[in-house]
Amino acid sequence: MQENLIGTDTEIGKQKLWRLFLLSKKYRIVRHAFLSIIFLLLYVINPQDRGYTKEVNFYASIVDFIYIMIVFYFNIYVLVPKLLLRGKVYQYVFAILIIGVITFTIICSAEILLSDYRISKDITLGENWISGLVYFLTTFIILISFTTALKVFQYLIINLEKLNQIQKLNFQNELSILKNQxxxxxxxxxxxxxxxxxxxxxxxxxxxxxxxxxxxxxxxxxxxxxxxxxxxxxxxxxxxxxxxxxxxxxxxxxxxxxxxxxxxxxxxxxxxxxxxxxxxxxxxxxxxxxxxxxxxxxxxxxxxxxxxxxxxxxxxxxxxxxxxxxxxxxxxxxxxxxxxxxxxxxxxxxxxxxxxx
CATH class of the missing domain: 3.30.565.10 (Histidine kinase-like ATPase, C-terminal domain)
Incomplete structure (x- = not known):
């Protein structure tokens, strides 16, 4: 019986820690640092082989990292609160698709400009743009969905806690008025x-x-x-x-x-x-x-x-x-x-x- 209680307390403690990590302003810097490190590992420390020279691949990965972080934060602090959380789902999806198409266009333009530095002669996104666009948008939307899901989850938890607090305060307020008046x-x-x-x-x-x-x-x-x-x-x-x-x-x-x-x-x-x-x-x-x-x-x-x-x-x-x-x-x-x-x-x-x- 005692082991079960200890196990339950441990689980509750873990839940509180996760909730604090996701919601508390105190850990905001830690959350952003954690997200940045993940994408730093993906784009810079372990750069993709784009068929260019090693030096060009490295600098291209840095540019990718900076750009994707700008897009993600724009999504978290502008698109999600201004559109998605206000029920403007179609406008939100349309905005994501527009950003995806713009990003794809930038990548294709960069490939043309850097063609002299290409080592591999495999088919590029620019040469087969329809299949490349579909593949890129799929990958782009999956990555964006990850940050969107975190922001929506955070929003739901915060609002559920607010609702619980309001209900408690309303109950206390009603009891206080009934008791005093x-x-x-x-x-x-x-x-x-x-x-x-x-x-x-x-x-x-x-x-x-x-x-x-x-x-x-x-x-x-x-x-x-x-x-x-x-x-x-x-x-x-x-x-x-x-x-x-x-x-x-x-x-x-x-x-x-x-x-x-x-x-x-x-x-x-x-x-x-x-x-x-x-x-x-x-x-x-x-x-x-x-x-x-x-x-x-x-x-x-x-x-x-x-x-x-x-x-x-x-x-x-x-x-x-x-x-x-x-x-x-x-x-x-x-x-x-x-x-x-x-x-x-x-x-x-x-x-x-x-x-x-």
């Missing part, structure tokens, strides 16, 4: 307010019941969707702030949505952690929260401002609680497409988030 304490206080208002202000009690119902419905049904409308998120925040305003004395809030674009789809429960954090750590001497959305040309600007404490420890606490998960989630959902600014000064805590949808 729909807790027995929250429900008890809200229901107690409703009970009091049924006698003093029945209309307000009815409105509070509807808001609480909408809030719970959103969290149970919309919160598990992959994407929802921004307007739904805004309505949810309005309901949340309305309920909080009845729970806290002298609490004021303002929420607005501006911009020429009316609506957009985005992940659910993206902004409520910021709002919830603001309400939770508000300055009770002057309790206020201001939330603003501006949507235009698929760019969303979100800001959340609340009164804060002048105490330094309280500032750090405000900035640290409830914001770490949302930062990770933003990095996964909007890589290179978001900016987040958190500022706490002059008794005002400000969050500004810009998203490119």
């Amino acid at each position: 729909v807790s027995p304490h929250f429900l008890f206080n809200t229901l107690n307010n409703i009970n009091i208002l049924t006698e003093t202000n029945p209309k307000l009690a009815s409105k509070l019941i509807l808001n609480l119902s909408d809030l719970l419905r959103y969290q149970i049904y919309n919160g598990v969707e992959d994407s929802i409308l921004l307007s739904s998120d805004v309505t949810f925040i309005k309901n949340f702030l309305f309920i909080e305003s009845l729970r806290k004395d002298d609490f004021t809030y303002d929420i607005s949505l501006t911009g020429s674009q009316k609506d957009a789809f985005l992940p659910p429960l993206l902004f409520i952690p910021f709002v919830e954090n603001s309400v939770k750590h508000i300055n009770n001497e002057n309790p206020f929260v201001k939330v603003h959305f501006h949507l235009e040309n698929n760019n969303l600007m979100f800001s959340c401002i609340n009164s804060s404490y002048s105490d330094t420890n309280q500032k750090e606490k405000n900035e640290g609680i409830g914001l770490s998960n949302i930062k990770k989630r933003l990095q996964l959902l909007f890589p290179q497409k978001h900016s987040l600014v958190i500022e706490n000064k002059d008794n005002v805590f400000r969050i500004e988030l810009n998203l490119t949808l």
Whole structure:
């Protein structure tokens, strides 16, 4: 039993090492060096006999090595991400074929220019260009496919890991919101307010019941969707702030949505952690929260401002609680497409988030 466990741990360790080698930026130089060495061995150290003098064969191998490395890196960093990974398969295949034909033409031209240095009089690619082109393109596509397969495999692994992280963060986010906002304490206080208002202000009690119902419905049904409308998120925040305003004395809030674009789809429960954090750590001497959305040309600007404490420890606490998960989630959902600014000064805590949808 112990040997099996050791064997399993060893296999897991090997898998982690291979994954690190293929994916980690730390080993990027090692990966490129490994690939270069392979083709260096193929083209320079063990040069092909092209029928020329030994000196010409050697220099031709160096040129082949440099050219094939340029083509491979162009394929990895331009053609694969810009075409293949975006679903433009036909354009990608066409681009590879064009590069192959250009390469074949260069080789045939080089053979003509170097004909005076030829020792062997065997048939060359240029003399029987149809069969030569077919043979060359087959070999060229096989070599290109090797680097393409590595890049696609790397892309799939990275995106699977991102998907797993997003799912975990979404799950943690949903649990955190349910725990902090729909807790027995929250429900008890809200229901107690409703009970009091049924006698003093029945209309307000009815409105509070509807808001609480909408809030719970959103969290149970919309919160598990992959994407929802921004307007739904805004309505949810309005309901949340309305309920909080009845729970806290002298609490004021303002929420607005501006911009020429009316609506957009985005992940659910993206902004409520910021709002919830603001309400939770508000300055009770002057309790206020201001939330603003501006949507235009698929760019969303979100800001959340609340009164804060002048105490330094309280500032750090405000900035640290409830914001770490949302930062990770933003990095996964909007890589290179978001900016987040958190500022706490002059008794005002400000969050500004810009998203490119």
